[in-house]
Amino acid sequence: MKTLLVVAHGSRRAESNDEVRALAQCIGAQASAEYGTVACAFLELAEPSIPDGLRAAIAAGAKQVVVLPYFLSAGRHVVTDVPGEVNIVRAEHPEVEITVAPYLGAAPELVGLLLKQAAGN
Amino acid sequence: MKTLLVVAHGSRRAESNDEVRALAQCIGAQASAEYGTVACAFLELAEPSIPDGLRAAIAAGAKQVVVLPYFLSAGRHVVTDVPGEVNIVRAEHPEVEITVAPYLGAAPELVGLLLKQAAGN
Numbered sequence A, B: 001m002k003t004l005l006v007v008a009h010g011s012r013r014a015e016s017n018d019e020v021r022a023l024a025q026c027i028g029a030q031a032s033a034e035y036g037t038v039a040c041a042f043l044e045l046a047e048p049s050i051p052d053g054l055r056a057a058i059a060a061g062a063k064q065v066v067v068l069p070y071f072l073s074a075g076r077h078v079v080t081d082v083p084g085e086v087n088i089v090r091a092e093h094p095e096v097e098i099t100v101a102p103y104l105g106a107a108p109e110l111v112g113l114l115l116k117q118a119a120g121n
Helices: A015-029 A050-059 A074-090 A110-118 B014-030 B050-059 B077-093 B112-121
Strands: A002-008 A037-042 A065-069 A097-099 B002-008 B037-042 B064-069 B097-099
Touching: A002 A015, A002 A050, A015 A037, A015 B112, A037 A050, A050 A065, A050 A074, A050 B037, A065 B112, A074 A097, A110 B014, A110 B064, A110 B112, B002 B014, B002 B050, B014 B037, B037 B050, B037 B097, B050 B064, B064 B077, B077 B097
Parallel strands: A002 A037, A002 A065, A065 A097, B002 B037, B002 B064, B064 B097
Antiparallel strands: none
């Protein structure tokens, strides 16, 4: 079973975290053929943490987990913090394949999406 | 003349701000038929500020400016701060049409883009 874990920064504002949760649900609805589960986790300020999100996926039977950093820029969080959190669980579960996808801001399709967004105005 | 102003939060990390500048250039290269200029501005921690970015566009001849909030969630920044900064310049230049597009995180295409991003892994 393959799980997609959308990882966001986390916010003091509950609605922002709920937006990420809703996004994960929406992705899950569109990608049920590819991912048994789509869930989310947060680097800080919200639950579950990245290790707890990974552990929950593994406890539910995931043999492969793709971690998707929902971040716009390649700062410390993307370069150091997210991989560090992932490594904690890699060490606990060497039998599970955990990969980290490129962060959202690195997507070449972002340019076209932003132009659409601007035109929708 | 129509200008697109990509508005980001701004970071203490120069590379993150440069990523936004590079994105604006990239959008400009793809959308030169639609926008005379594509530039960027920052809510805080980087230059130009949103009012200064708008003023520069207007000084360069823009009669219409579309402000595109490069934010993932509808927090205080998107709901209150960005529109507040925009209103400063609206008051200074009532002859210029300044509109604020929906923020990036509101784009329905984000789901498909994230799935592509996850699969590219």
